[in-house]
Amino acid sequence: MMEKILSQSIRVICLGGMTLGMTAAIAQETSQPLQRVEVTGSRIRQVDLETAQPVQVLNQEQIQKTGLVTVGDILNNLSSAGAPDFSRSGSLTSNTEAGGQYVSLRNLGSNRLLVLVDGKRWTQTVAGYTDLSTIPSAMIERMEILKDGASSIYGSDAIAGVVNIILKKSMEGGQISLYTGAFEEGDGRNKDFSLTYGAGNDKASLMFGLAHTEQGRVGTQTREITSTSYGPAHFADGFGAAPWGRIRQVTASGSPTGFNKILNHTGNWDGKGTGANSRDPNSYHTYAGANEDKYNSSQDMDLLSPNKLDTLFVKGEVALPKDMRLKTTAMYSQRESIRQIAGYPLQSASQAKFPVFIDKDSYFNPYGNQVAGAGKGEDLYFYRRTIELPRITENENRTLHIDATLEGEFTFRDTAWNWDIGYNHNKVSGVSRDSGNINLLTLKKALGPSFMNASGQVQCGTPNSPIPLADCVPFDILGGPSASTAQALSYVNTSGAKTYGSTINSATANLGGEVFQLPAGALGVAVGVEHREVKGNDVPDQFSQSGYSTNLSGLPTYGRYTVREAYAEVNIPVFKSQPFAELLSFNLATRHSDYSNFGVTNNSKASFMYKPVKDVLVRGTWAEGFRAPTLDDLAGGGSQSFDTFLDPCDTRFGEASRNSAVAARCASGFAGVRGTPANYRQLQQAGTPITSTNGTQSLVAFNSGAGNSFLSPETAVTKTAGFVYSPSFLSGFTVGLDWYNIKVSNRITAIGATYVANQCFIQGNANFCSVIQRDPITGQINQLSRGNANLGEMETEGLDLAINYRFPRTAYGQFGLRSETSYTDKFRTRSSSENEWNEYAGEYFYNRVKSNNSIDWNMGNWSATWGFRYFSPVKDQCWDVDVECNMPNAETTFGTGANKLGSVTIHDLSVGYKTAWNGRILLGVNNVFDKKPRIVYSTQADAASVDVDQLLDRFVYIRYTQSF
Numbered sequence: 001m002m003e004k005i006l007s008q009s010i011r012v013i014c015l016g017g018m019t020l021g022m023t024a025a026i027a028q029e030t031s032q033p034l035q036r037v038e039v040t041g042s043r044i045r046q047v048d049l050e051t052a053q054p055v056q057v058l059n060q061e062q063i064q065k066t067g068l069v070t071v072g073d074i075l076n077n078l079s080s081a082g083a084p085d086f087s088r089s090g091s092l093t094s095n096t097e098a099g100g101q102y103v104s105l106r107n108l109g110s111n112r113l114l115v116l117v118d119g120k121r122w123t124q125t126v127a128g129y130t131d132l133s134t135i136p137s138a139m140i141e142r143m144e145i146l147k148d149g150a151s152s153i154y155g156s157d158a159i160a161g162v163v164n165i166i167l168k169k170s171m172e173g174g175q176i177s178l179y180t181g182a183f184e185e186g187d188g189r190n191k192d193f194s195l196t197y198g199a200g201n202d203k204a205s206l207m208f209g210l211a212h213t214e215q216g217r218v219g220t221q222t223r224e225i226t227s228t229s230y231g232p233a234h235f236a237d238g239f240g241a242a243p244w245g246r247i248r249q250v251t252a253s254g255s256p257t258g259f260n261k262i263l264n265h266t267g268n269w270d271g272k273g274t275g276a277n278s279r280d281p282n283s284y285h286t287y288a289g290a291n292e293d294k295y296n297s298s299q300d301m302d303l304l305s306p307n308k309l310d311t312l313f314v315k316g317e318v319a320l321p322k323d324m325r326l327k328t329t330a331m332y333s334q335r336e337s338i339r340q341i342a343g344y345p346l347q348s349a350s351q352a353k354f355p356v357f358i359d360k361d362s363y364f365n366p367y368g369n370q371v372a373g374a375g376k377g378e379d380l381y382f383y384r385r386t387i388e389l390p391r392i393t394e395n396e397n398r399t400l401h402i403d404a405t406l407e408g409e410f411t412f413r414d415t416a417w418n419w420d421i422g423y424n425h426n427k428v429s430g431v432s433r434d435s436g437n438i439n440l441l442t443l444k445k446a447l448g449p450s451f452m453n454a455s456g457q458v459q460c461g462t463p464n465s466p467i468p469l470a471d472c473v474p475f476d477i478l479g480g481p482s483a484s485t486a487q488a489l490s491y492v493n494t495s496g497a498k499t500y501g502s503t504i505n506s507a508t509a510n511l512g513g514e515v516f517q518l519p520a521g522a523l524g525v526a527v528g529v530e531h532r533e534v535k536g537n538d539v540p541d542q543f544s545q546s547g548y549s550t551n552l553s554g555l556p557t558y559g560r561y562t563v564r565e566a567y568a569e570v571n572i573p574v575f576k577s578q579p580f581a582e583l584l585s586f587n588l589a590t591r592h593s594d595y596s597n598f599g600v601t602n603n604s605k606a607s608f609m610y611k612p613v614k615d616v617l618v619r620g621t622w623a624e625g626f627r628a629p630t631l632d633d634l635a636g637g638g639s640q641s642f643d644t645f646l647d648p649c650d651t652r653f654g655e656a657s658r659n660s661a662v663a664a665r666c667a668s669g670f671a672g673v674r675g676t677p678a679n680y681r682q683l684q685q686a687g688t689p690i691t692s693t694n695g696t697q698s699l700v701a702f703n704s705g706a707g708n709s710f711l712s713p714e715t716a717v718t719k720t721a722g723f724v725y726s727p728s729f730l731s732g733f734t735v736g737l738d739w740y741n742i743k744v745s746n747r748i749t750a751i752g753a754t755y756v757a758n759q760c761f762i763q764g765n766a767n768f769c770s771v772i773q774r775d776p777i778t779g780q781i782n783q784l785s786r787g788n789a790n791l792g793e794m795e796t797e798g799l800d801l802a803i804n805y806r807f808p809r810t811a812y813g814q815f816g817l818r819s820e821t822s823y824t825d826k827f828r829t830r831s832s833s834e835n836e837w838n839e840y841a842g843e844y845f846y847n848r849v850k851s852n853n854s855i856d857w858n859m860g861n862w863s864a865t866w867g868f869r870y871f872s873p874v875k876d877q878c879w880d881v882d883v884e885c886n887m888p889n890a891e892t893t894f895g896t897g898a899n900k901l902g903s904v905t906i907h908d909l910s911v912g913y914k915t916a917w918n919g920r921i922l923l924g925v926n927n928v929f930d931k932k933p934r935i936v937y938s939t940q941a942d943a944a945s946v947d948v949d950q951l952l953d954r955f956v957y958i959r960y961t962q963s964f
Contacts, residue, residue, distance in 0.1 A: 038119070040144040040164040042587065043153060043526035044512055044571050045418060052587055052607035052619040053148040054722065054738045054800060056080075056820065063137055065865050065910050067924040067957045069179060069192040069213050070309075071140070072101020072132040075163065077869070079822040079850040080147055080800060082107030085129065088215070089941035089948045091302045091339045094552055094641070096432060096500045096538060099307050099337025099395045100131035105147065106742065106796050107827055107846055108160040112627055112714075114150070116164040118329065121154075123399050123426040126502050126536035126557060128157070128630035131428075134333040134399040136211035136311045138177055138194030141168045147800060149718030149742065151625035152589040152605040155530070155565055159625040159716045159744060167315065167329070170205040171198035174964050181957025182216070184930070185223065188304055189216035190957070202319065209313040217338075218304035223952065226944035229298050230692070231935040234879065239294035240686045241345035245278060245478025246287055246383040247358070247366070254355050255777055256348070256381040260687070262287040263478055278479035281366045289688035297342035300390050301943035303952075307337035324408040333399040340393075341942075343386040344438055344550045345685045346477075351547055352700055352782065354440050358382050361449035363458050364476045370451070382447075383687065384477050388484055389493055391436035400427045415522065417513030424508070429501040437551040439494035439543075446475035446492055496544040496551050502536035502631070520585070521573035528567055535560035536631045540639075547640075552701060555637030559707075563628075567591040583611035593626075597634060598712055601626050617724040619738075625716035633748055633788050638706030643753035646695030646895075647682040647781060648761045653693045653880075654682070655762050658896055665761050671769035673760065676779040683780055692879045693895060694937050695754070702753055703785040711790055716744045722800075732806030737799060744794040747829075751786040759831070792831040798824040813859030821851040838893045844874045844901075844938045844947075854908075861914040871904045871950075877937040894938065901934050904950060919962045926955040 038045045041053040058074070068074045076084055082104045086097045102110035115122045115130040124130050143165050150158040174197035182189040191214040198207030220226040229238020244265045249258030261284035277283050287293055311333040318326050349355050360368045360377035369377035407420035445460060445467075453459045453466070460472035473491035476483040512526035538557040547553040569589035575581035590604040605623035612618070648655040649666035656663040669675035681689035684696040722738030759768035773783035803819040827846050828837040840846040854867035875898035878885035890898040910924030927950075934947040941948045 040116075040119075040162055041146045041148060041150055041153065042571075043510060043528065043567075043569050044524040044587075046524060046571070052609045053146060053150075053621055054720065054736070056145040056147065056802070057142055058145075059142045060140060063140065063143070064922060064959060064961075065912075065924070067181060067908065067910065067926045067955065069137060069181075069190050070101055070133050070215070071135045071137055071143075071165065072103060074137065075103045075132065075143070075145070076101075077852065078103075078105075078145065079820045079852050080105055080145070083845040083948070085110040087941070087948055088304045088307075089943070091305055091341050092942040093339075094393075094639070095127070096395065096397075096430065096498075097125055097127065097129050097131070098339060098393065098432075099133075099305065099335060099397065100129070101133040102129050103132060103163065105145075105160040105163075106740075106798075107824075107840075108742065108744070108794070108796065111630070112157060112159040112744070114154055114156075114158040114162045116154070116162060117401070118167055118403075119164060120403055120422070120424045121426065121504065121506065121532075122165075123401065123428045124502060124504065124630075125428060125632075126500065126538050126559065126630065126636075127632040128627075131335070131397070131399070132163075133307070133309055133335060134311070134397075135165055136194065136209070136213065136309070136313070136333070138192070138196065138211050139167050139209050139311075139313050141166045147738070147740065148621055148720055149605070149623040149625040149716060151603045151716075152591045152623060153567065153569065155563075155591060155593060156626060156628040156713070159627055159714070159718070159742065167313075168196070168198075168207065170200060170207055170315075170317065171196065172200075173197070175961060176964075177959065177961045179957065179959040181924075181955060183218070183952055184954040184956065185952075187216060187222055188218040188952070188955075190214060191216075192959075200317075204316075204318040206316045207314070209311070211311040211313070212308070214308040215304075215306060217302060217306040218952065220301055220303045220943045221299045225932060225935070226303050226946055226952070227299065228296055228944070230694075230879075230937065230945045233884075233935070234691075236291040236294070236296075237691045238298060239291060239296050240684060241297075241347075241383055241385040242293055242295040242686070243343070243385045243387045244293070244480040246293075246687070247284070247478065248381040250348075250357055250379050250381045254349070254357075255775065257777070260287045261285065262293050263480060265480060278364060278476055278483060279366050279371055281371070284366065287687065289686065294686050294688075295385055295387070297345075297385065297387075298943050300340070300342035300387060302340050303941065303943050303946075305337060305339040307335060309333060309335045320406075322408065323410065324406060326404070326406050328404040329401070331399075331401045335395075335397040335399075337395045337397075338392065341391045343389050343436060344391060345383075345385045346438055346550060347383045348381045349700060350438075350550050351440055351553075354548055356440055356444045356447060358477070359448045361462065362447055363450040363452060363474060364478060366478070382477060386436075386438065386489075388481050388489055389436040389438075391434065393432060393434045395430060395432045397428065397430040401425070412513070413516075415514035415516065417511070419509075419511045421509045422507070424504075424506045426504045427501070428503075429499075431497055431499050433495065433497045434551060435493065435495045437494050437496065437549050438492050440548045440550065442472075442494075443475070443492045445472045446488060447477060448472075450474040494543065494549050494551070496541055496549065498538065498540040498544065498554075500536075500538040502534070504532065504534050506530055506532040518573055520576035520583075523573070524571040526567075526569040530565045531562070532565070533560070533562045534631065538632070538637070552640040552642070554639030557632060557635055557637045557707070559631030559635035561595060561597040561631075561634075563593055563595045565591060565593045580612050581610070582614050583609060583617075585609050593628075595628060598629065601628075601713055601715075615725060615727050617726075619723070620721040621718065623718045625718060627714040627716075627748070629711040629713065629748060632705075632707065633711050634707050634709050636705050636707035636788070638703060638787065640701035641704040642697045643702050643704070643784075643786075644695060644697050645753035645757060646690075646693060648758055649676045649680055649779075650682040650690060651679055652681060653690060653695075655758075655895055656680075659762070661764075662762055665764065670761065670764070671766035673769050673772050674774040674776060674779070676774065680779045683778070692937065693877050693897075698753065698784070699780055700782055702783070704787065705750060706787045708788050711748055711788065712746060714744055714746050714748050714790075716742060718742045732804075732808075734802075734804045736802045739797075739799055741797040742795065746790045747792055747794050748788055749791050750788050751791065753784055753786060756784060756786050757781070763835075792829060792835070793833070794829045795837075796824065796827045798822060798826075813857050813862075816856040817854075818856065819851065819853045821849065821853075823849050840893055842873075842875055843892060843894075843898075844876045844936050847874055848872045863912040865908075865910050867908045869906045869908070873900055873903050874936075875900050879937060901936065904931065904934060904947075906931050906950060917962075918964065919960065922959040922961075924957050926957070927951040927953065930954045
């Protein structure tokens, strides 16, 4: 009964997904008496659902009207949500989070948001990320989003806020839901199927559900705007390493030198030509970086990677003697995701520790002994993208959740109390398999000595010492795709795999109730304890660890820690129904946490609610928060990474081009780093200079992500203040405005390659220079190490505006207005308290204003919603100081100069109809006016410079739901 009353109350309170507390007056109009309930952000059950903390709610109907099928996509459309840490468009993402969905509230990072399901912690990876795609939207009753710090109530990670996903409690009968939708180009097709069924009564109930969700692939080649790296205006600038052999001579130290030649080929950059005889030196021409000698690797990549999810869900409840109830939930989800990127841009020094050259005695070496004559040959340094072997990663992720809770209620001295004890088990496990990389050990053999045998077949070895074909296959790597054979590709190809897992077990006990009555109401308290064990691993296979593959080598991660916690919360009513004090109450909470790995932390919170009159609620919060280092932060094995970065020493696009002090550090060999040559240019993988401030991928793999066992927790202070106005003379109207300020100190951050280089050469920080090395001839950075550190501070501040108006019913139906707007006044970081702040607000990813607005209409069996999403103008990186740079003197976090992009408004429409046979049809169009995405150069998409916050084009969907 309690759950039914709560569900009905929330639907009334949150008409349109508004803030809890904004429409509490409406809730009081229900004729059914309210029971004491628990609202996200507090453990104290109470009748009055108004809270001192802003909580946004989305119910099942609003979820369906978004036209989105996954929880991650739905939450990422919130006005308060920033760019997620990992995206379906991030096809180059190489970690185990790839394929999942994550939410970054306030842009503070997905690992600073705590995700609960029915008030209990959900699964996390070893890096501390919660994959929201594992929770099927069909099983959800509502989602509560607490936009406030809550570490004093829930513990670690609740810095940016808390997402509490409330699953359906019970049901009588069943429901089938079918959904399909696609972009107007016919790709990106999404499918969703769910079946739920339940039965029971007040004594016992059981519900189960099945769900299957698919999100379809979108390739870059399907649209002109995404078919190249930087859009139609810069058609060839993203072209890189080609599939035709490029060769240079080799120095004694193994560096490329001398001539620079590439195989003649017919056709254009698309690689469809047949090529010429790769053994003839006359078949080559001097490489000068012409577009025809480069390749558009974007055409082989995913823009949006596909995935699918299958879920089994069971939930039961049984009444026991003494007003006790046993509740349990079990859910198993299996997610499969696939991502494809272009073939590897192979070169002799792909792995610096194991260079591979074309042997002077190789049959295919145009400058080898077999062509130039005995004793006249030379080894060759080569470059060749193996487009015949696109790199494909398949990630199979399994999530298991089981919880059991025994709860009860009792009365003590005429006051109501409740208690519960529970156990919560979460497990993530999976395997990630990859193919398309090159085994350098077999490649060395394939490019080693070879000869034409008596049968007219090229064979490894020499005539006097042949190697059987079963043990070695020669590879004409210079001949291009037309010359490669299936046998040679199979011989040099390697497949890798890694297993990973994370297990969180926790036991909890809570007690809450009313201690005694005060003149203004009951003094409410809640206390509880929790014991949590966290363990996990991320283990590449042995060959992947060896570093003898073009795949990014990594070392295994193993970790474990335990935490014991206790909390207390008290709600103190001070005034009620007094002149100029219709209500005044305070809420205090504190939590003590004892971690086995770093020690003790204590975090507290104080908040208040004040109603000078019935129509106005004023509220505020001050809260401490923390985020404990994750297993990956502490014990991560680390891995290689091809980082996209801008070398500040580049004399055309780097800071050295406009800052004499930086130019001097670069040229002089500052802090032991070898100096750059005159007119130094950072090179792309194609061997040509970069063409914009985007920089390029590193030529060799850098070292990244090694764990740091000396890390300490991040700490945070959250402050909020706001009001809610619900005028009695305008029934159904509420407006709320909340200010927030969140400051994170002792920040745990993965340092990027650009950051390391900038700290060395721009900031002059010698400590960062110690992890950088440059090639003695070219000046290119050929070694760079980066990891995690407690580095500096992060702060954000802004306003949330929520407006809701339920218009009076008319002959033309019932209309309702919903609006949620977030304004970011500042979002800034700095590496230490002595340094200047870097301000990101207003730059891409950090919109100053994001707004979701809609008008709902209902009449009889018909309903409709018209919505529009607004994104304010943003500053993006300039392409060049003279091109796409309308703010050339602007100081930004990515250097001097910015290109301001205009605002974007996207309109959505859905129409629903309830049938006479208890069914419902919902037809919708997202991006009705086919607004094209912005071209941005600081985008999160790996394959194209499109704005990943926007739809590619018009998206049409239909959903049918049948209850029985």
